[in-house]
Amino acid sequence: MNVISNKWIGQRTIRPDGADKVTGRAAYGADTVMPGMIWARVLRSPHAHARILRIDTSKAEALPGVKAVMTAKDVVEFPLDKSVMLGIQDMRWMCRNVMAREKALFHGHPVAAVAATTEAIAAEACALIEVEYEVLPWVIEIEDAIKPDAPILHDFIKLDGKPSNIAGKLEHKLGDVDAGFAQADVVIEREFKTRPVHQGYIESHACLVSVSPDGKATIWSSSQGQFMVRAMSAYLTGIPQSDIRAIPAEIGGGFGGKTIIYLEPLALILARKSGRPVKMIMSREEVFRASGPTSGSMSKVKIGATKDGKIVAAQGTFYLQAGALPGSPIRGAAGCAFAPYDIPNVHSLGFDVVSNRSKVAAYRAPGAPIGAYAVECVVDEIAEALKMDPLELRLKNAAKQGTKAAHGPVYPRIGFVETIEAALAHPHYKAPLGKHQGRGVASGFWFNAGGESSAQVNVTEDGNVVVTTGHPDIGGSRASTANITAELLGIDYKRVSVLIGDTATIGYSNLTGGSRVTFASAMVVTQSTEKVITTLRERAAKIWKIDPEAVTWDDGEARPAGDNAGKFPALTLAEIAAKASETGGPIGAGVQLNTAGAEGGFATHVCDVEVDLDLGIVRVLRYTSFQDVGRAIHPSYVEGQMQGGAAQGIGWALSEEYIYDKKGRVDNASFLDYRMPVCSDLPMLDTVIIEVPNPKHPQGVRGVGEVPLVPPLAAVSNAVYNALGRRFYSLPMSPPRVLEVLEGA
Amino acid sequence: MAKLHVATTINGEPMEFLCDPGQSLLDALRGTLGLTGTKEGCGTGDCGACSITLDGRLVCSCLMLAAEAEGREIATIEGMAAGEDLHPLQQKFLEMAALQCGICTPGMLIAARNLLERNPDPTETEVRFWLAGNLCRCTGYDKIVRAVMETAEEMRGAAR
Incomplete structure (x- = not known):
């Protein structure tokens, strides 16, 4: 691990994208337009399972305002007998998921799509498409x-x-x-x-796609990976990856649900057919029925x-x-x-x-x-x-360095024991409980992930810094990148701009997922910045006409060292940048890596609940998460991950579920009927950050984002048992189910 | 059907636009007027991402017809900061990391400002129930509630 002064790492800096997000400037998937843009809608299967015998799109095509219609025959088919993997997705399944091929396999499965001058005409045209089904x-x-x-x-x-x-x-x-x-x-x-x-991201899937007459395509969309969007779209349309520029919009939540695509290939095909830019936005009902x-x-x-x-x-x-x-x-x-x-x-x-x-x-x-x-x-x-x-039982059996896990690894230094010890010592664990109240605990593990990442660090002519990485920032990762770059360069973090590049402007970077982004970005950004620092030392050496080895980089400036110490006044980043042209040209460095060493993450949660025996409502009264995060580059966003995961887990435990009707259709495809926790459902969500540095990472980072959703289901369940003396073996413990169990008592 | 002419005031500026009779105000704001800071999360009034104020009252702009804006005063996120000066809530949201993905943030800020205009000294429970119509899936609401409470305290101090 590097010796780090901690001037910026661990600081609660203002995120680089923050001002845009509190003023409405930030552009998400649905927030852009293009000249000549038209709209597309999807026709979806009304059946849970049906063979598609015939599709007649002629009436839709004849409707004034309709510019293009597509069905599965326009999508590249991947034969069933040969797996073609792209990350965790098999293109055999992807080509059948974006558009039903032999059969409609669920209620809401896309069957056709129409692009028209208005969304209303596109919807009207969808209704004119005749599909003959054999219901199965x-x-x-x-x-x-x-x-x-x-x-x-x-x-x-x-x-x-x-x-x-x-x-x-x-x-x-x-x-x-x-x-x-x-x-x-x-x-x-x-x-x-x-x-x-459901993942429950508030931003629906949305994209805007344009295809030029020369076949070059631009995709603007919200996803957890612009390179995933490019690759999958290329596979499903036959357009070479080099001809697709996928631009990552700001993403309005993903939680894994945007590691896959639904609309982009359809919009590409419709844009190619119509010669017009095509915009698509899923309704919330479509999001519930057909995504995640x-x-x-x-x-x-x-x-x-x-x-x-x-x-x-x-x-x-x-x-x-x-x-x-x-x-x-x-x-x-x-x-x-x-x-x-x-x-x-x-x-x-x-x-x-x-x-x-x-x-x-x-x-x-x-x-x-x-x-x-x-x-x-x-x-x-x-x-x-x-x-x-x-x-105490968990502590006695806790995995530690050297433990052989059933899924394969022998653990290096991990911080699970520390999470349990912190929970045992915390006042929450000893706080008194009232009537019909109970306390539960649970622990959890997530693998974490490394993988491919790219970064480019450029010094501007006026001596500031622009960092570009290749992963959508889903919860504050740009802030971490700014902290790390500022720390290494010894400059104010406000002098570091952090951007997410599109597929044409930054090297391949794997998905924002697996809790990998801050881990992996930190690695490529650290190596890129170190290269920049080497160049800065070389340039100073050139100016002073001394050996680069005799120049150190400290506190944002080059200083002569060794025999030359004190012989020349230090040169700041801005001074070296101003002379970049005459000392060898632009100053910048890029690094592309297949990052490794993402060691597992562990957490222990403590939850207090109160059960309303008349209404069957379980209320969470107090919640504390203890997690080993390796090193918190930006503690506020680390806490944010811990709190967000706990809240989603509480929803999973108490209120969220898909309900199907007797015809195999989702019966609660709205935010009203699919009940995610609202502000008044939750207490403050306390967090205790534990830092057992990952020995395989330059800053000691471990993945943070996913572990927080692992313990809550059991933590809440164990608390309900502690309150009622009755165990639930099924989730959610929603009021009707709680009453059922209580009345059965 | 012919389009309707609407004359309204948005963030203090007189505005005129044409709309379809069935068009929502959200759609007119985002589409016709290009004010995309107001977000759509559901279109059914369940998520609060499209929160605006209409004559000082907090409403979901997806549940209102654009034509109903005639002669009214609308406030959206685009009007919350005064030039480079952020509203204290906006500043506090940044300082306290009360946003992650940011898609609920415009609606959350509009709702929170409306609360503080009515009740400069809300309890945690009052904040939680006032914001119960604004879904956030990232934060678990903790930092949002804290930011609203702290802003309220600061604004009370400044008003004294």
Whole structure:
């Protein structure tokens, strides 16, 4: 690790994009226009499962104002028998998700799209498209989808040689679980269910696309990765990546849900056909019906411990909904579930289950909250059976440096123990509770991620600095980049501008996801800035006619060192920049890396609730998150991640769920009926930042954004149990369900 | 159907525009008038991203017809700062990191300003219930509520 003076790192600086965001200037996906722009709308399947026999678009095409119509035949087809992976997405499924091909697989699945001079005409034209469907039996829930006689979504998906809705399996094994359970004095096995929940970003998917007569395309859209937008759009339209410039709009929330595209390829095809720029915005109802969510789940977890509180064996089976096309986050569920603990014998198994729902998208620590919910509730029951404090039990079994995890790694220095110790020592954990109130705890793990990142650091002619990186800033990462650059250069952070480049102006950078952006940006920005500093020293040496090795860079200026110390007055960044032309040309450096060393993140949460026995309402009274973040480059935005994750977890635990009607349609596709926490639902969300530096990172950073959603489901559940003495094994613990359980008492 | 002519006042400036009879005020602001600082999150009045004030009353501009703006006084986020001088709420939101993605921020600021105009000394509960119509998915509201409370305190101090 670098020696860092901490002048800017760890400071709560004003974010570079802040003024634009509080004044309405910041341009999001829906906020731009182009001359001659037209509008497109999508025709969506009214059926949960239907074969598409015929599509007749002639009446729509004849409507005045209609400029282009498209269907699946305009999208590049990827054959079913050959996987083409792009990141975590398989283009076989992507080409069928953006536009239904052989079958409509869920209610809301796109079937056709129309571009017209107004949105109203486009919508009217959609209604004129004739689609002949053969309605097929459909299946929504996991327990129905895995029955032997279930309606099959895809004949080509086979399990044991027979068509099945189980599309994938993932298994982690460590030691011998049977032998482990044989040593246990207490064994508890429970089954759990969670419902699908939506990422709930407030900004709907939106894009504006233009294709020039020479075939060059410009995409303006809101996503978690302009390079992902470019690559997927290229794959689905056949346009070379070099001919697509994907410009990242400001993103109005993503939480994983914008690591995938829905509209861009349709707009590209319509723009190409019509010769006009095409704008598309999903309605909120479309967002709920056809984008995201994360999986619903069915899990079974069994844990065995000796009477002194040592967990000796653990087994988990996690069935996750993929939606209509394969690809649920079983890796997160099965991989993260037992990862916080040092358990010698583990067997963790995940199943990917398709059903007639919209294809799931990533959601903050994809899969991990599902696994942790089941495991952390059972751990709570083990603690109770052993009459141990639940945090003490976790402390006794906590993974630490050298622990072999079932999902593969042997941990380097990690900070899980520190999160538990901090929770034990915190006044929250000892605060008295009133009637019908309870306290719950839970812990969680997320892998974190490295991967490809690019940065360019340029010194301007007047001696300031512009940093460009390639990942959309979803929650303040530009502020972290400014802090790091200012720190290394020894200049005021206000002299550093940080921008997000488009695909034509900065090198390839992987998605904003996996809690990788601050980790990875810091690495490429650090190396780029160090190169700039080397150049600055060389230029000063040239001016002084001494050896560059005899020049140091301190506090924003070049100083002669060694034998030359004091011989020349120091040269500031501005002075060297002013002479850049005569000393060798522009000063700047870019670095592109496949970053590695993103070590896992851990958190422990403490939650107090009060249950209204008459109304069945569970209210969170107090919530404190303890998380090892490695190093907080900008503490406010680290806290913000912790608070935001906790709030989403509270929603998942208490109020959020997809509700389907008897025809396989989403019945609550609005913010009114899909109940995310509002301001009056929540208390202050306290945070305790723990910094156990990541030894593999120049500033010690660990990923921060995703771990906060892992513990809350169980923390809230365990608190409700503590308040009521009744356990819930299914989420959400919404008022009707709470009353059901209370009345059944 | 023929377009309607609307004469209104937006952020203190007289404005005229044409609208369809069925067009929402939000659509006219964002589309016709190019005032894209006001955001659309749902179009059904559930998220508050399109919050504006109409004659000093907080409303969702997606739930109002553009034609209803005739003769009224509208305030949007674009009018909140006076040139380079941010409103104390805007400044406090920046200092206290009360925004992450920023899409709810314009609506949140308009709603918060409206609260402080009515109640310069709100309790935490009053802030939370006043802002309950403005969804934020990033922050968990903690830093927003703190920023509003602190701004209120500072503004009371300045008014004294």
